[in-house]
Amino acid sequence: MINSISEYLKNKRCIVKENESLKEYNTFKIGGTAELLVMPEDSECLTGLIKLIKENNIKYYILGNGSNVLIADKYFDGVFIILSRKNNINANGSEFIYADCGAALNKLAGVARDNNLSGLEFAYGIPGSVGGAVSMNAGAYGSEMKDIVYSTTVYSPGNGMLTVTGKEHAFSYRCSRFTNSGDIVVSSALRLQRGDKENIRAKMDELSARRRNSQPLNMSSAGSTFKRPKDGFAAALIEQSGLKGVSIGGAQVSEKHAGFIVNRSEATFTDVIRLIEHVQETVLRRFGTVLEPEIKIVR
Numbered sequence: 001m002i003n004s005i006s007e008y009l010k011n012k013r014c015i016v017k018e019n020e021s022l023k024e025y026n027t028f029k030i031g032g033t034a035e036l037l038v039m040p041e042d043s044e045c046l047t048g049l050i051k052l053i054k055e056n057n058i059k060y061y062i063l064g065n066g067s068n069v070l071i072a073d074k075y076f077d078g079v080f081i082i083l084s085r086k087n088n089i090n091a092n093g094s095e096f097i098y099a100d101c102g103a104a105l106n107k108l109a110g111v112a113r114d115n116n117l118s119g120l121e122f123a124y125g126i127p128g129s130v131g132g133a134v135s136m137n138a139g140a141y142g143s144e145m146k147d148i149v150y151s152t153t154v155y156s157p158g159n160g161m162l163t164v165t166g167k168e169h170a171f172s173y174r175c176s177r178f179t180n181s182g183d184i185v186v187s188s189a190l191r192l193q194r195g196d197k198e199n200i201r202a203k204m205d206e207l208s209a210r211r212r213n214s215q216p217l218n219m220s221s222a223g224s225t226f227k228r229p230k231d232g233f234a235a236a237l238i239e240q241s242g243l244k245g246v247s248i249g250g251a252q253v254s255e256k257h258a259g260f261i262v263n264r265s266e267a268t269f270t271d272v273i274r275l276i277e278h279v280q281e282t283v284l285r286r287f288g289t290v291l292e293p294e295i296k297i298v299r
Contacts, residue, residue, distance in 0.1 A: 001056045001058050002035055002036050002058070002078075002079070004052070005036060005038075005049070005053065005056075005058070006036065008048070008049070008052055009038060009045070012040070012044070012045040013040070013042050013045050014038055014041055014049075014085075015038070015039040015041075015085065016036070016037070016038050016039075017034075017036075017037045017038075018035070018036055018037075019033055019035065020033065020034050020036075020037040020080075022034055025037075025066050025082055026063065026066030026067070026069050026070075026071055026222070027065070027066055027220060027221065028066075028069070028070055028220055028221060028263055028272070029220040029263055030070060030071060030073065030263060030267060030269055030272065031071030031072070031298075032071065032072055032073045032074040033074075034076050034079070034080040035075070035076060035077050035078055036079045036080070037079070037080045037082060038079055038080070039082045039085045040081065040085065040086055041086055042086065043086070043155075043161075046081070046083070046086065046155065046186070047155050047161070049079075050081075050155060050184065053079060054157050058078050059076075059077055059079070060079040060081060061076065061078070061079070061080045061081065061298060062081050062083065062184060063081070063082050063084075064082075064083050064084060064101065064102060064129035064130075064131045064132040065084050065104060065127060065128055065129040065132065066082075067126075067127040067128040067132070067222065067223055068128060068132060068295050068296055069222060069295060069296045070222055070269065070272055070273075070295050070297050071269065072299045073269045073270070083101050083102040083131055084102045084129060085102060086101055086102040086186075087102040087103040087104065087107075087129075088100045089107065089108055089111050091112070093115075095117065095191055095192050096150065096189050096190065096191055096192070097111065097112055097115070097120075097190045097192060098188075098189050099130045099190065100130065100186070101130055101131030101184070101185045102129050102130070103129060104127075104128075104129055105120075105123040105124070105126045105127075105129065105138075106124060106125065106127070108123065108130060109121065109123045109124035112190075112192055113197055113204060116200070117195065117200075118192060118194070118195030118200050119143075119147065119191075119192040120190070120192065121143075121200060121203040122139065122140045122141050122142070122143035122144075123138070123140070123145075124204040124207060124208060125208050125211045126138060126140060126223075128223075130185070130187075130188055131186075132185075133145050134152055134169075134176065134178065134185050134188050135176055135178040135179055136175065136179060137171045137172065137173070137174055137175055138174075139174075141207055141210075144171070145171070146171035148190045148191060149188055149189075149191075150165065150189045150191040151163055151165040151166075151188065152165075152178075152187070153185075153186045153187045153188070154185050155186050156183045156184075157183075162183070164177070173227070173228070174227055174294060215254075215256065215260065216255075216256045216260050219262040220263035221254070221260050221261060221262045221263065222261075222295040223260070223294070223295070224260065224295075225259060225261045225276065225279075225294060225295055226259065226279075226291040226294055227292045229289050229290070229291060229292075231287075231289055234258075234291055236258075237283050237286075237287055237291070238253060238258040238259065238279055238283060241279075241283050241286050241287070242282075243258065243278075243279055246278070247264060247275070248274045248278065249268060249270070249271030249274070249275075250263060250265040250266045250268065250271050251263065251267040251268075251272045251274075251275045261275055276293060279291065
């Protein structure tokens, strides 16, 4: 079946690799081997690939920039689809920016700034892509994607291309209608506000400095490990539980920001999972608070 996928992709705009290590396709630098890895560059290749996969009942996995994911150390039968090369951004002179699913948030924020558009400053420094950010309603410093997403085009296996607008996104904290639906975000239209380029730049620089000062940006991680609980902040509860700097194998609760688990030294999937569970058990025992992982775990 995989051979039929490879044959179909020969004349498509994409990159295809067999038996490819997944470590370099995620920010945690952890993961096994994909039987087939495909990086589509346009919607035709992406949707045709998904249709063929579904028709042949082949397992598949979707990744954007791999910034919010922990991947098991194993061999994955099936296809990993990496969307980072489907990354066009179009600012047409209005208050709207149109961005493909694989467009990096850093680049998108820069395009907005250069077009005197405000509203994406919070996303500068988030190492994710548009598709993942919309799907999980990514946010920082009091702003979220729900504040700026106007419409989203998705590919729904079995239903084809759909466009949703406004409240149809069903945004909530780190969640949207796409989070567990199986639909694939193809592109989004973002509605921003007119602003002054230098003021926007200054805000981006300020938030970037705050990130550098508070987050372990020099170490491999998947970003914030846990969602914010109702009765406090995950990082504060973890630190108050005496867990800051605690390690299991090569995984460590960051010494700089307790909300991050980092790959300190050749961490394995099991190291990270055991550390996540240790943190959850300790915080629950001390505070009665359940910490829910924010990162997506691919087993």
